[in-house]
Amino acid sequence: MNRKQRRAAPKHSPPSGDPAGELFAQAVRSQQQNQLAEAARLYKRLLVLRPDHAEAHNNLGRVLHAQGKLTDASAHFAQALALMPQLFEQSGGICATLVGLLPPIGEAMRRANAAWPKRLTLDQLLGSAGLSAISADPMLLCLLQSVPAREVSLERVLTSLRLSLLDAAIDPGMPFSAADLAFCCALAKQCFINEYIFATTAGEDAQVEHLQAAIGAAIAAGTPLVPVTLAALAMYRPLHGLPFATSLLEQTWPPALDDVLTQQLREPSHERELRAAIPRVTPIEDEVSLRVRQQYEESPYPRWIQIPSGIESSTIDMHLRGLFPTAAFTPLGKTEDLEILVAGCGTGRHAIWVAQRFQDARVLAVDLSVSSLCFAKRKTPAPLLERIEYAQGDILKLGTVGRSFDVVDASGVLHHMADPLDGWRRLLAVLRPGGVMHLGLYSELGRRDVVAARAFIAERKFAPTPADIRRCRQDLLETSLRSVTRFHDFFSTSECRDLLFHVQESRMTIPAIKAFLIANGLKFIGFVFDRAVLKRYQTLFADAGWSMTDLDRWHEEETKYPDTFASMYQFWVQKA
Numbered sequence: 011m012n013r014k015q016r017r018a019a020p021k022h023s024p025p026s027g028d029p030a031g032e033l034f035a036q037a038v039r040s041q042q043q044n045q046l047a048e049a050a051r052l053y054k055r056l057l058v059l060r061p062d063h064a065e066a067h068n069n070l071g072r073v074l075h076a077q078g079k080l081t082d083a084s085a086h087f088a089q090a091l092a093l094m095p096q097l098f099e100q101s102g103g104i105c106a107t108l109v110g111l112l113p114p115i116g117e118a119m120r121r122a123n124a125a126w127p128k129r130l131t132l133d134q135l136l137g138s139a140g141l142s143a144i145s146a147d148p149m150l151l152c153l154l155q156s157v158p159a160r161e162v163s164l165e166r167v168l169t170s171l172r173l174s175l176l177d178a179a180i181d182p183g184m185p186f187s188a189a190d191l192a193f194c195c196a197l198a199k200q201c202f203i204n205e206y207i208f209a210t211t212a213g214e215d216a217q218v219e220h221l222q223a224a225i226g227a228a229i230a231a232g233t234p235l236v237p238v239t240l241a242a243l244a245m246y247r248p249l250h251g252l253p254f255a256t257s258l259l260e261q262t263w264p265p266a267l268d269d270v271l272t273q274q275l276r277e278p279s280h281e282r283e284l285r286a287a288i289p290r291v292t293p294i295e296d297e298v299s300l301r302v303r304q305q306y307e308e309s310p311y312p313r314w315i316q317i318p319s320g321i322e323s324s325t326i327d328m329h330l331r332g333l334f335p336t337a338a339f340t341p342l343g344k345t346e347d348l349e350i351l352v353a354g355c356g357t358g359r360h361a362i363w364v365a366q367r368f369q370d371a372r373v374l375a376v377d378l379s380v381s382s383l384c385f386a387k388r389k390t391p392a393p394l395l396e397r398i399e400y401a402q403g404d405i406l407k408l409g410t411v412g413r414s415f416d417v418v419d420a421s422g423v424l425h426h427m428a429d430p431l432d433g434w435r436r437l438l439a440v441l442r443p444g445g446v447m448h449l450g451l452y453s454e455l456g457r458r459d460v461v462a463a464r465a466f467i468a469e470r471k472f473a474p475t476p477a478d479i480r481r482c483r484q485d486l487l488e489t490s491l492r493s494v495t496r497f498h499d500f501f502s503t504s505e506c507r508d509l510l511f512h513v514q515e516s517r518m519t520i521p522a523i524k525a526f527l528i529a530n531g532l533k534f535i536g537f538v539f540d541r542a543v544l545k546r547y548q549t550l551f552a553d554a555g556w557s558m559t560d561l562d563r564w565h566e567e568e569t570k571y572p573d574t575f576a577s578m579y580q581f582w583v584q585k586a
């Protein structure tokens with residue numbers, strides 16, 4: 011992975027005298043001087059000492075790639091991704107790296123795209139080597155089992171491969187190697203992760219229906235199942251939704267398929283068991299809150315797989331100082347017992363990050379949706395469960411809970427309320443004097459193509475059902491609104507529902523944010539960007555003699571470059 015991707019990762023700066031740190035520094039020097047063999051030797055020595063050194067795996071992957079040792083490079087990139095899942099956030103770069111390491115997948119992407127919507131056979135996609143050209147590649151297997159494939163041409167390859175594997179699985183004469191089965195299972199996991207977003211044909215749907223009936227009949231008759239037939243069904247439907255789901259757990263399966271059963275049966279069952287234990291801290295009565303709750307009960311957002319690693323904990327003051335070196339905020343001075351509210355915590359990824367990031371923090375994580383909270387609770391590492399309290403509640407009623415907080419975090423939430431500014435005021439009411447708040451709000455300018463896509467959806471009367479979401483995506487890809495593929499959320503069903511089909515969405519402008527800050531006596535601390543983007547703005551603002559907290563300047567900048575806040579306005583404010 012390249013420099014930009016690695017910037018998303020934590021830095022390793024071991025103290026001097028640390029042999030692993032010294033080896034790493036030597037290896038980096040050799041790599042920079044293009045002494046590839048020496049760099050590879052040093053990274054390998056380091057990895058004997060520290061097999062979990064993600065940066066060493068990543069750098070060794072780059073060295074091996076430069077040496078043309080593609081399979082070995084792929085294995086080390088896969089280990090880096092497993093150790094540092096945040097690298098997946100740079101999906102464009104990950105896909106480019108994959109294509110560089112696995113040329114047959116790049117060629118298959120070109121062919122699948124050129125032929126679309128026609129589905130290609132294995133031979134047409136991958137030549138005479140067939141599936142074996144890609145099936146054992148570590149990085150591809152890692153990607154399939156970790157995040158939605160966020161690239162349209164890769165999605166098209168996988169859509170065609172899935173159909174070929176279905177055809178092969180239902181053909182009793184077709185041989186299936188252990189590697190073929192493992193690939194089929196990895197693809198089944200990918201489909202569960204993206205919630206079955208790949209397009210299907212009517213013929214394919216009928217085949218899947220038939221396959222499900224045949225498996226059901228075999229189970230009823232006590233006939234042993236061929237594992238690949240079950241893996242094939244799991245590529246199209248979540249196993250937990252099948253009428254014979256529980257009997258699947260009574261049998262022994264090959265390890266790759268057993269992993270699919272864990273993902274698709276055991277984990278959802280664990281989430282269902284957690285439902286009764288989620289406390290409700292407020293009633294939910296508001297009409298919009300009820301509709302929003304319903305959406306997220308059906309489609310918890312986001313369905314993430316791995317938490318970022320290597321998060322160093324610090325005080326809130328150090329965190330803000332790191333983000334905003336020159337901002338004039340008043341330090342909270344809290345080094346212990348920091349109380350944090352994560353309002354609209356969804357499936358918990360951010361609440362977990364917050365609990366890890368802030369020293370001695372106790373987190374109340376509230377959401378409307380019990381399904382989201384159960385997902386969050388299942389995914390929370392055991393040591394953090396003592397510090398994160400998950401509860402169902404409505405932001406509109408949080409004032410009745412009788413608690414206040416040093417920090418309030420509400421990212422991607424208020425714009426789903428009937429009156430986002432009212433929601434913001436309710437959160438301010440539970441923020442202690444001098445406390446700080448992090449918000450994420452949609453930008454009117456940044457989402458102009460999403461607004462157009464929503465109009466397209468309304469005009470063509472697509473419903474927010476999985477089948478319509480699948481059809482709508484394919485239609486959008488044929489129009490200029492294909493630009494919405496730049497949002498990660500386009501690539502899984504509940505995220506795509508959140509992106510384009512939301513029951514309640516509004517957007518904000520910088521002048522409206524500024525007016526709210528003035529009316530409520532809030533100090534603007536700064537916008538959050540990733541490091542590279544931030545550096546660009548710091549230079550731009552410094553050269554122009556502007557302050558980074560001057561919202562009029564930011565408004566000018568956004569008007570000139572409407573994608574400045576395409577994902578959201580992410581910012582911190584402080585209460586007087």
Ligand SMILES: C[S@@+](CC[C@H](N)C(=O)[O-])C[C@H]1O[C@@H](n2cnc3c(N)ncnc32)[C@H](O)[C@@H]1O
Pocket residue numbers: 299302303306311312353354355356357359360376377378379382403404405406420421422423426427508
């Ligand atoms: C787009 S998701 C964002 C989840 C999370 N903040 C994140 O960034 O991953 C919005 C979440 O806000 C929650 N939400 C919306 N309105 C809410 C309200 N009035 N009270 C509590 N939660 C709310 C929804 O249930 C949903 O889980």
